[in-house]
């Protein structure tokens with residue numbers, strides 16, 4: 200029995216073996232708190248550079264957001280380019296976007312190196328509009344080609360609707376370099392690769408105390424401790440108050456996914472492509488076929504309420520059927536929630552609390568590529584190879600606003616939902632006229 204929540208991914212694991220808990224006092228070069236993709240990527244980069252690494256995970260590796268997400272891997276951050284440029288200027292925003300493209304390459308390379316056969320990738324992503332705006336998409340395409348040499352194309356409405364049988368969609372941006380995969384199998388294969396390079400991973404080992412006082416940093420669990428020159432905090436949306444300054448800088452935001460029952464024929468008839476699909480609403484829908492097209496994996500919605508809603512499956516099915524009414528009656532096999540970590544500025548938190556005490560978190564809803572770059576730049580910093588982690592200095596540990604921050608985030612989301620609906624209604628009435 201694995202200790203993972205019941206999800207599509209935990210049902211289709213390559214291996215579910217558990218690792219032991221920490222029961223003694225150890226010494227290492229680096230101790231990492233959190234076995235999600237941020238902690239695992241940092242651990243992998245450090246272990247293969249010859250550092251002794253210990254990872255402490257409260258549950259099992261990939262138990263958090265990293266093992267229960269949509270599995271979409273593409274460039275970008277949890278907030279858009281214009282917002283980033285407003286905070287740091289156009290040139291630095293472009294450098295950050297290039298780094299986010301590197302994040303996709305890191306995942307691709309790692310999959311090639313150690314998980315190729317176990318984790319098939321399906322290439323291609325359609326970002327669909329829920330209103331008519333071919334010119335806006337053409338502008339985005341041109342900017343990506345001009346500034347980043349990144350090729351995407353615009354699909355007209357007829358082509359989109361031939362693939363996705365819904366009248367809700369208009370044009371789409373087609374990105375052939377994005378892909379989707381099995382994130383939990385990837386996390387577990389990273390863990391195996393770390394161990395193959397001499398790293399040690401302890402599961403069921405929540406870090407309960409942090410002591411930076413004696414020069415070396417010490418992390419304690421219930422029955423053991425690790426002292427190290429460097430410590431990396433990578434607790435994502437599950438970050439507790441081990442280091443209050445990090446916890447205070449994050450808002451845990453919940454989001455939901457469902458897996459439908461096997462409905463061969465009906466599902467393939469509605470969604471006629473194996474590519475990753477997402478719509479253009481803020482926190483909109485994203486989905487993809489799984490099990491050879493017999494089922495849909497559908498994600499969407501965000502909330503500051505971190506407990507599971509009572510009628511989660513019904514609520515998510517309603518979201519799916521509102522886009523594809525022909526899927527009325529297709530039942531939900533399993534639905535689940537996951538927590539993402541959102542800083543107030545919506546950009547990753549990557550840096551040092553003090554020399555040797557690193558944090559790498561706050562990836563929001565765009566974590567597959569950004570945890571890869573976060574893990575890598577922190578490892579480069581620890582190894583003294585680059586100071587690329589400083590690219591994230593402008594986005595510091597800003598207070599999340601406490602209960603006011605939670606309320607403000609929920610209000611902002613509702614406001615976004617409302618403005619998205621108004622935009623769609625206006626577009627629909629323009630089309631009818």
Ligand SMILES: Cc1cc2nc3c(=O)[nH]c(=O)nc-3n(C[C@H](O)[C@H](O)[C@H](O)COP(=O)(O)OP(=O)(O)OC[C@H]3O[C@@H](n4cnc5c(N)ncnc54)[C@H](O)[C@@H]3O)c2cc1C
Nearest residue numbers: 233235236237257263264265268269271406435537566567
């Ligand atoms: C439902 C959902 C769908 C998503 N879809 C996508 C997508 O399709 N594409 C994309 O790019 N991003 C997606 N995301 C976002 C992405 O999954 C996250 O940004 C990313 O996985 C965060 O990784 P992480 O390592 O920072 O955190 P996590 O994966 O949450 O890992 C943190 C780990 O730290 C552990 N931990 C916390 N505190 C302690 C402690 N004190 N001691 C020991 N261990 C501790 C936790 O148990 C956890 O395992 C999605 C997120 C969710 C929830």
